[in-house]
Amino acid sequence: MGTNTFTGEFHYSIDTKGRVNIPAKFRKALPDSSEDTFVVTRGLDENIVVYSLDKWRDKEEDLLKLSSIKPEHRAFKRQATRFASPLKFDGQGRVAIPGNLLEHAGIEKEVVIIGMIDEIEIWDPDTLKRYEETEFQLDAEDIEAIDNYTRSS
């Protein structure tokens, strides 16, 4: 079997009912405990982020540790949950992504789906291209930092 992680890039289109296919590879990588369910939410970039149900449960546990009295904690929790929704894929492996998320990512017809090891990103093709060209310019400092971070000790 596979590696249980998400890798690779896939190009799909949304149909008239707003359904998007999830790559078979990714569906197979889901553990049983995720019950054929992905959790989609807003990304910090202009995209949609998808977690396995398992991974999302971990995130929820973290959020539950926050104080319910401190306003900043509540605000953070609210921001993290309000755009999240668990989606079970249908018999053909598709999910219907909520309209507000499609809007946030500027998705109309085509999507690019990218495996990010422990999560998945869904992009509008043009938006992604724009990000590649402008946003993602590593300077020397960034490279240094990332290099330190990713060197196995």
Place this chain on the structure above:
Amino acid sequence: MGTNTFTGEFHYSIDTKGRVNIPAKFRKALPDSSEDTFVVTRGLDENIVVYSLDKWRDKEEDLLKLSSIKPEHRAFKRQATRFASPLKFDGQGRVAIPGNLLEHAGIEKEVVIIGMIDEIEIWDPDTLKRYEETEFQLDAEDIEAIDNYTRSS
């Protein structure tokens, strides 16, 4: 079945009888022990907070731990309970929210309902927007603190 937690955002309107729909997703997430009942009360923000009957029972236990001598504790306990009322939803999944709570949240016609994992918030759309924009923008310190708080896995 589902995730048994509340997530996502929903936009509804109150009808002429003061009834508000509770998202079917949230109703389904209720355990049997909650007996089709939610407990609504004032939020610490300018909103209404909704608990499952189960969760509310836990809250009550927590409140009982407060000091009965310290005035601030009494005040907190009083504030938390005096506006709370259990509401059973009707056959169509709606509840009639008490007028004083609607007033507190500045709700007139439209509402935004937000899943907060273990509780639910009901907002007036404009009030929510105001909060997003002005009240609680997390600064770097807050993010650092929350990040530390939620790092464990």
Place this chain on the structure above:
DNA sequence: CTAATTTATGGGTAATAGTGGGTAATTATC
């Protein structure tokens, strides 16, 4: 290389969700 299987996509239909309103039962008011 061909057949069998899987994948991506399209569409039909039954079930459900959200909304509005009627009426009987209950409570409050005079």
Place this chain on the structure above:
DNA sequence: GATAATTACCCACTATTACCCATAAATTAG
């Protein structure tokens, strides 16, 4: 105690969603 107001409980309509079947392209197996 009669009447008004409120609440609880139905019934109905519409749009959306969930679930199923179908097909063509792509992939895998023999």
